Amino acid sequence: MNNIPFITIILSMAGSIVALLLGKKAKTAYMLTQAILVVVAVLSLLLIPYFLQNGGTITYVLGHFPSPWGNELRFGLMESILAFVFSLVIVLALISGKSGIRDDIQESKQNCYYSMLLLLELSLLALIYTNDIFTAYVFIEINTIAACGIVMVKESGETLKATIKYLFMSLMASGLFLISIALLYASTGHLLIPALAESVSAHVASGEFYWPLLAAAAMMTVSLGVKSAMFPFHTWLPDAHGTATTASSSILSGVVVKGYIILLIKIFYRVYGIETIRSMGILNVVFVLGIAGMILGSVMAIRERNVKRMIAYSSVAQIGYIYAGIGIGTWAALSAALFHMIVHAFTKPLLFSSAGGLIEASGHSKQIADLRGAGLRNRLAGIGFAIGTLSMIGVPLFGGFTSKVFLAYYSQEKGFIFIVALALSSCLNAIYYLPVLLRIFTKAPDEVKTVESTEVSAGYAATIWCFSIINIALGVAGFLLVTVLAKGVQIL
Amino acid sequence: MTNLFNNYYEVAAVILFVIGLLILLLQRNLIKKIIGLNIMDTSVFLFLAAKGYIAGRLSPIIRNGQTDASLYINPLPSGLVLTGIVVAVSTTAFALALALRWYQQYHTLDVDGVVLKNVLKGEK
Numbered sequence: 001m002n003n004i005p006f007i008t009i010i011l012s013m014a015g016s017i018v019a020l021l022l023g024k025k026a027k028t029a030y031m032l033t034q035a036i037l038v039v040v041a042v043l044s045l046l047l048i049p050y051f052l053q054n055g056g057t058i059t060y061v062l063g064h065f066p067s068p069w070g071n072e073l074r075f076g077l078m079e080s081i082l083a084f085v086f087s088l089v090i091v092l093a094l095i096s097g098k099s100g101i102r103d104d105i106q107e108s109k110q111n112c113y114y115s116m117l118l119l120l121e122l123s124l125l126a127l128i129y130t131n132d133i134f135t136a137y138v139f140i141e142i143n144t145i146a147a148c149g150i151v152m153v154k155e156s157g158e159t160l161k162a163t164i165k166y167l168f169m170s171l172m173a174s175g176l177f178l179i180s181i182a183l184l185y186a187s188t189g190h191l192l193i194p195a196l197a198e199s200v201s202a203h204v205a206s207g208e209f210y211w212p213l214l215a216a217a218a219m220m221t222v223s224l225g226v227k228s229a230m231f232p233f234h235t236w237l238p239d240a241h242g243t244a245t246t247a248s249s250s251i252l253s254g255v256v257v258k259g260y261i262i263l264l265i266k267i268f269y270r271v272y273g274i275e276t277i278r279s280m281g282i283l284n285v286v287f288v289l290g291i292a293g294m295i296l297g298s299v300m301a302i303r304e305r306n307v308k309r310m311i312a313y314s315s316v317a318q319i320g321y322i323y324a325g326i327g328i329g330t331w332a333a334l335s336a337a338l339f340h341m342i343v344h345a346f347t348k349p350l351l352f353s354s355a356g357g358l359i360e361a362s363g364h365s366k367q368i369a370d371l372r373g374a375g376l377r378n379r380l381a382g383i384g385f386a387i388g389t390l391s392m393i394g395v396p397l398f399g400g401f402t403s404k405v406f407l408a409y410y411s412q413e414k415g416f417i418f419i420v421a422l423a424l425s426s427c428l429n430a431i432y433y434l435p436v437l438l439r440i441f442t443k444a445p446d447e448v449k450t451v452e453s454t455e456v457s458a459g460y461a462a463t464i465w466c467f468s469i470i471n472i473a474l475g476v477a478g479f480l481l482v483t484v485l486a487k488g489v490q491i492l
Numbered sequence: 493m494t495n496l497f498n499n500y501y502e503v504a505a506v507i508l509f510v511i512g513l514l515i516l517l518l519q520r521n522l523i524k525k526i527i528g529l530n531i532m533d534t535s536v537f538l539f540l541a542a543k544g545y546i547a548g549r550l551s552p553i554i555r556n557g558q559t560d561a562s563l564y565i566n567p568l569p570s571g572l573v574l575t576g577i578v579v580a581v582s583t584t585a586f587a588l589a590l591a592l593r594w595y596q597q598y599h600t601l602d603v604d605g606v607v608l609k610n611v612l613k614g615e616k
Contacts, residue, residue, distance in 0.1 A: 069568070141579045145586050152590070157597055164590055164603060168525055171583055172516050175532040178576065179509055182539045185569070188501075366595060 004047055004062050005129045005349075008040040008083065009122055014331055016118035019111050026110035033114040034091060037121060042088035047080035052484070059131065068195045074131035078338065078488030082262060083294035084127050086255045089345050090121060091333065092256060096353035096463035097247025099360070104154045104245040108434055111152050119146040120256060127259045133181055133271070134191045136263055140177060140227070144170040147256050150248040151240050158160075171227035171235045174284040177318060180223065180483050184271075185221035187212045193270050204276050214280050220267055221282055228260040230286075230323055231293030234316045238300075242256045242309035246356035249308065250349035251427075253315045258341050261322060268326070269492045278329050287327025287414060291421045293320025298428035307359065310432060311351050314392060319342045320430055324421070325407050328414050335486040336406035342481070343391070343399035343474050350467035351388035357381030357456065373441035379455055382440055384464040389433040392469050394426045400473045494520040501542030508535035522591040522601045526584060537573045544569030 015036040019029045056075035064070070094117065105113055123143035130136050148170070187193060187209040188199035203209045226233040237257075241249050268277045277283050297316030304310040322344070324411040325337025361378040362370050375382025391398035404422060411418040474481065496503050508531055515528025544566040552567035595601055 071562065134575070138575060138579060141583060145583065148586070148590075160590070160593055160597060164594060166523070167587060167590060168529075171529050171587070172532075174583070175509070175529070175536070177535045177537065178533070180590075181572075182536050183544070185540070185572075186517075186543045191568075191572075322569065335592065 001050060002058055004043050005075050006060060008043050009125050011036055012040060012118045012122035012125065015120065019115040019118060022111045024108050026107050030116040034094065034310035036118060037087050037091045040121065041084055041130045041370065043090060044080050044083035044087060048084065051077040051080060068190060068192060071135055072192060073129040075129050076488060076491050077101035078485060078492065079128050083125055083341050085345055086124050087121065089349055090251055091253045092463045092466055093247050093250035093349045095419040097245065097250060098459060099457065099460035100246035100356050109153060113150060113154045114137060114430055116149040124255060124259045127263050131193050132191055133193060135195065137177055137181055141174055143256065143259060144174065147252060153246040155244050158243045160334045162243045166240040169226055173223040173326065174300060176219045176223035180219040184211045197273065198273050200272055217272060217277065217280060217282055221264065221286065224264040228257040229316055229319050231289045231296060231320055236238045237316060238309045238312040241315065243304060246352055249351040253312065254345045254349040257319060258345060262472055265326060274329055283327050283329045286323050290320045290324030290327050291417065293317060294421050294425040298425050302432045303426065305368055307355050307368050307371060308366050308437065311355060315348060315447040321407060323347045324418060328411055330410065330412060331489055332410040332486060334472060335482055335489050336410045337483050338485050339478065341407060343403045346467055346470045347388050347391045347399060350384055354381040354384030354388060354464060358385060368439065370427065371440050373443050376443060378456060379396040380464055384468055386437055387468045387471055389437050393429045393433055397472060398476065399474035402475050406482055502539055505535045505539035505542065520602050520604060522594060522603055526587050526591065529545055530584060532578065533576065540569040540573050
């Protein structure tokens, strides 16, 4: 039981190397990747009942050095749920994006793509489990390179431009993260989170090193904000998520940005402690930026004519919800934000995969204008898209509704601003999603080019159904997961 | 003020960091951006190395079998610098590979300026 996180990390690492060595055997690399991802998901799933029963957390010591110097993994209920969700989303996104991968990526390079995916999985798992802040930095960098890699792999002019934008913004953020680690280390002398937390709270109590600690917290927030597309730093996201191949878009917006948010939550709650972060004023900044993202992300999505970029801008708004939830600064609101994260992790890949199907059924045009009737040509993708959009808008019975209700319910003293912004943002969501939904189910007039009703592969159909069913399940029985998550965050 | 003079390594590191950050943000040439990135990373290494140094002590490599910790400087920041260098090398390599691709595609290293616009116009 103690070894499971370490095994999953090492397994992904080994898999990524093997996938690279497989050369032109793209099919074998695909099978290998899927097998490893499924094993990781199952192993993480095994942890959940254990923690549900026993509670608490397990600390796993890596290497031979004891606590304040060595490196550790620490995991509990929240970590195992997130590891399971992230692995499952990657598996499903990969199955549904398979035809896109075949079309967009040269066959000789597909094994590199799978290798990158396993690296992504590895770094996400490490970000979730790690108890050491410098290890987190190293895996942030691995994550950045792998994420840029899976955008770039499509090899067109626009992905090149998107990747360069993404890479340079991310690298700037990494530099900020590195110097804030140096500041933290200089003022506390520790890198391991529990030791760091102890020292930080002692410093805060004595008022010593206040400015370096504040600067470090602010720079970490900006740095992880850039990487997870917090509102004013989101400019790379629509390009990167809108141009990549379907599977990459799903994975990037479904799970990759979330890894950084988890790390930021850990820094807020475990390194500094929520009271300190609140008194430093950082929580309020995060809250305001979250609210701004909720509204302006949706406004920018309205102006978009390209369906994938529109969905990508909607991610900016959804990340805004998560940050606003974190910014409220209570345990209950944090569990609601995590629940929203999980709902979004299942909904956004559903939208991207079904949009991929609709685009394929409309002669590979991404323009919303060309999608007329696409939902009739590829009914399954149409249904998936409908469920995704309804969930994003927040129609009852779908996941997005439940998570919005919980966020609003737990918003407490910031409730008024939050609920107004939530209502406004939901209306804006409806403004840009509903016309697309109506368009894809409207029969095309004869003069518009029509494509024969497209066939869908069994895998694609299965994943669309899976995503849809999970979404509705989260909508109907979401309160169960929220109570579990609330238990999970208490021991954060 | 005297603190600034006493900790001149750290002050230099922060100044270098800001220089690197500004180059990364403001330059339009990809190679210059990458150079800015490297200045930024190196300044952090300087900061860490300066933090780990204790005047009058040896580098943390055991000599003549002496394991007394008070003889050596703090090894952990050196370890961090080493890891940081590896990370910086790999990100630089990746960024340079992308710059090469960019040059092959557009025949300029300019990412968002006038030069690129002219090239794109020429292509149309």
